[in-house]
Amino acid sequence: MTGLEHEADEGGAHDASLSANNFTCAICFELLLDPVVGSCGHDFCMHCITAWKDERQRANKSIQCPVCRSELISPYQPFGVCIRIRETIEKLFPEQLAARRRDVEQARLAAAAHAAALNARALSDAAGRARAAHNSVGC
Ligand SMILES: [Zn+2]
Numbered sequence: 083m084t085g086l087e088h089e090a091d092e093g094g095a096h097d098a099s100l101s102a103n104n105f106t107c108a109i110c111f112e113l114l115l116d117p118v119v120g121s122c123g124h125d126f127c128m129h130c131i132t133a134w135k136d137e138r139q140r141a142n143k144s145i146q147c148p149v150c151r152s153e154l155i156s157p158y159q160p161f162g163v164c165i166r167i168r169e170t171i172e173k174l175f176p177e178q179l180a181a182r183r184r185d186v187e188q189a190r191l192a193a194a195a196h197a198a199a200l201n202a203r204a205l206s207d208a209a210g211r212a213r214a215a216h217n218s219v220g221c
């Protein structure tokens with residue numbers, strides 16, 4: 083994080099010194115979406131760090147920052163979105179952010195559909211005995 087030149091130009095037309103690269107997630111390297119700042123100072127999208135946390139917990143490992151490996155927020159403590167960074171990004175890169183949000187939303191829907199499909203399969207496995215009786219009804 084380099085010091086920004088304060089040109090005292092309230093006009094806001096001075097975005098040149100700030101690019102979207104200044105606001106990327108340390109996990110997906112895309113524009114931060116709902117930025118969460120870890121206790122080490124790295125920041126991540128909410129969905130990225132949540133997925134990372136879930137993965138680590140599933141593997142029964144401590145939740146370290148994927149970048150610097152320092153211990154992150156306690157697993158029992160919910161992540162907090164940094165409103166200020168989010169608003170800054172919204173202000174500076176509204177279009178990129180909207181595109182990002184769309185992408186992530188689509189991925190989330192796809193994942194949800196996938197989970198639902200898995201769930202349905204698990205359910206139908208549970209009903210396996212019933213299905214065995216209906217072998218001819220293939221799907
Ligand atoms: Zn991310």
Ligand SMILES: [Zn+2]
Nearest residue numbers: 122124147150
């Ligand atoms: Zn870190």
